Amino acid sequence: MHKVRLGIVGCGIAARELHFPALVQLTDKFEITAVTSRRRERAEDFASMVKDALGYEPAVFDSYEELLESGSVDAVDLTLPIELNVPFIFKAVEKGMHVICEKPISTDVASGKKVVELSANTDKVIYIAENYRHDFRFNKIRTFIDENTIGRPIFVAWHLWIGMDKSNKYVQTEWRQRPKHIGGFLSDGGVHHIAALRVIFGDIAWVSGVTKRVSDYLGDDDTLSTVFEFNSGVVGNYTVSYAVSGKQYFEIVGTDGRIYLDEERITVRGQREETINIPNQNTFKNEFEDFYRVVKHGEPNILGHPVEALKDLSFFEAAIKSKGTRIEIEDLLRSTTPD
Amino acid sequence: MHKVRLGIVGCGIAARELHFPALVQLTDKFEITAVTSRRRERAEDFASMVKDALGYEPAVFDSYEELLESGSVDAVDLTLPIELNVPFIFKAVEKGMHVICEKPISTDVASGKKVVELSANTDKVIYIAENYRHDFRFNKIRTFIDENTIGRPIFVAWHLWIGMDKSNKYVQTEWRQRPKHIGGFLSDGGVHHIAALRVIFGDIAWVSGVTKRVSDYLGDDDTLSTVFEFNSGVVGNYTVSYAVSGKQYFEIVGTDGRIYLDEERITVRGQREETINIPNQNTFKNEFEDFYRVVKHGEPNILGHPVEALKDLSFFEAAIKSKGTRIEIEDLLRSTTPD
Incomplete structure (x- = not known):
């Protein structure tokens, strides 16, 4: 299996309008296997959107924890209210998942440093998505x-x-x-x-x-x-x-x-x-391609490294x-x- | 006598290229009666320039002190290396002359404050020329x-x-x-x-x-x-x-x-x-007209007040x-x- 099995966590503007259109162009690299949202109906809408565009339907989970436990994903894509980034990154890594998380890294430098420290102590990829x-x-x-x-x-x-x-x-x-x-x-x-x-x-x-x-x-x-x-x-x-x-x-x-x-x-x-x-460019596509190289080819995480996002x-x-x-x-x- | 009898002190770029062309347009308000410069030949050149343009020749003085003592001026126009502004302003006021002095007021705030204090304690006009x-x-x-x-x-x-x-x-x-x-x-x-x-x-x-x-x-x-x-x-x-x-x-x-x-x-x-x-505008002409109003009509010195120049x-x-x-x-x- 060469594709990254990706769980979408949070179905707001970033997931629907920024990440999803990029993922549609990267069907050789990513399969959206799971989705969850605070409101289940938004996750279901997202699942339908995936089905319409890609012909398959990801599993909808009632909670982030269930998604992480499901065994259906290799990585999670976090597009959340900023204050949830740090706890959700920690949970993912704890469960052995790679993470791509929409910028900014966290609510402040203090909490962002925790992510940088975590990234130094795990073999899981923590990739902060900064399309610029x-x-x-x-x-x-x-x-x-x-x-x-x-x-x-x-x-x-x-x-x-x-x-x-x-x-x-x-x-x-x-x-x-x-x-x-x-x-x-x-x-x-x-x-x-x-x-x-x-x-x-x-x-x-x-x-x-x-x-x-x-x-x-x-x-x-x-x-x-x-x-x-x-x-x-x-x-x-x-x-x-x-x-x-x-x-x-x-x-x-x-x-x-x-x-x-x-x-x-x-x-x-x-x-x-x-x-x-x-x-014309899709900078989100570029960043998912980079995330893929880091996860699948073991390339160094330079552009998505938490320390870069922390500096921003x-x-x-x-x-x-x-x-x-x-x-x-x-x-x-x-x-x-x-x- | 309605004209201000003006002594030009310093014959550098500002005197020749900025102030003089303005004064040529204000012959009803100013008469350049005296001129001095560190180098006498530059003062003489300036006097010739006045004669060519205005038909009369100002007296050339070997020193600022002689010019001030001569009784031939009501006001001095100081266009000097900046570090000379403060001592030259003080000398002029001491001798009962009004002063128009090219910006900046002085070398630093400390020395500039002396001019502001002086201006509060004299009935002579101290006008810092800021054409902007x-x-x-x-x-x-x-x-x-x-x-x-x-x-x-x-x-x-x-x-x-x-x-x-x-x-x-x-x-x-x-x-x-x-x-x-x-x-x-x-x-x-x-x-x-x-x-x-x-x-x-x-x-x-x-x-x-x-x-x-x-x-x-x-x-x-x-x-x-x-x-x-x-x-x-x-x-x-x-x-x-x-x-x-x-x-x-x-x-x-x-x-x-x-x-x-x-x-x-x-x-x-x-x-x-x-x-x-x-x-088209000659902002130097505007400032000399304002200086004239302050000196001759007793109007308040607002735009040329040393405190304004000090703030800049x-x-x-x-x-x-x-x-x-x-x-x-x-x-x-x-x-x-x-x-």
Whole structure:
């Protein structure tokens, strides 16, 4: 049997709209053998969706524990309210299952460290799914920089205006309205952006930031502005609001040129001038393919390693706690005690 | 006699290229009666320039002291290496002269406070010339915001890439190559930008920033990136480099729209959409007209008040000293002892 027998745990937006369409394209690698959800009818709907698309129906379980005990899965795909990630990862590993778990790794650095420790002490794969690490755009930009296209990079700005109105499906999610994870939308959405910047520039040394609550229906502070520095010395401004919508601004400044990114293209103005249209891509498919290689071929878990996801999250915990006074990411990671 | 008899003190770039062309348009308000410079030949050249343009020749003095004693001036226009501003302002006031002095107010907050104290204890006008406070662009943008064109403003970004090559006339200035003022080009050029932002949004509460030295010929750190907050709660990212050149980025984000500024125009996208071409303007002429009103009509010195210039400068002293850990501008201003 070459396929990974996968149990879907949690049937919310991420499972239905992000992971499932990717899995439909990977029928040679994954078989969705089981599904569970807090509400059984959602698990049954999901099972029907699988049957319609793939011609077979996964078993529906009333509880996560039953699914884990069933013997029908090799791995679980966790797409849950963030506060459930850590206990559910632990249960899976305890039962001898591999795990792919949707980002962010956990509610805060303290609990995230427990997952990193667990991953060091198990032969089971714990893979935190961060699709931006598998995204053509940021890997291509890194290549441009590695090829010295814009000279020495000195600065990156990324300002995002991801305004979400009250009817937005993510805003409607109950656990997002009463977030138990640090930073609400700021970290939940934001780990993608920091993952992307770390693909390009590597680890971040410190951050100083300020948060604001602009809207009254997003459950937490919804706007963040930062200055920060990578270990490489590149400096950045990352500013994001989930209350105000509009065109994003992404610019990398080097000593000999610039790189711009917008919704459609990467534009390089430097030693050479180049415009690249962003190809159609399914970054979730990429991440499941990587998960498969790690599980089935024993390849090292680099892009899905919990420590990477922990670093993404730690940026937000540091930025939010900083209140303008810089926090070293290393210090935060070292000094935080797993809870 | 309705004209202000003006003595030009220092005949460098600012006197010749910024102030003089403005004064040529204000012959009903100012008469350049005297001039002095460290090098007499530059003062003589300046006197010839005045004669060619205006038909009369100012007296050339070998020293500032002689000019002040001559009885030929009502006010002095100081365009000097920054470290001379404070002693020269004090000498002028001591001799009963009004002063207009090119920004920045002084080398640091400590010395700048002496000027503010002096201004509180004299009936002579001490006017720090900051032409950006007289600039159509920033006053117009403030009006747009006051008119609620973009809703409640929440964020401003200004990223400037004012790359100066080795042959640049400012770079060639000896005192700029061995700066005795804090921040080198960062503060010398930067006070304009902060003055502009303060025209729009008022006073700044705190700043957290990081500096870098990207080039090896600008005499000091040449690149700065910050996050900061106005007293109003508006948050900003101000990033500038004098080592790297390129197009600036200026954007104000409100709850209901945006304002963009580039070299040619102001663009408003909000309750109403509007594009305004930036008119030809001589902001130096505006500032001399204002100085005239203060001196001759006894109008309050608002835009040229030393405390305003001190606040602009304090942003840079705070940003540079902060090294990522926020400094409250009020704290810096209060705790710094005049030296």
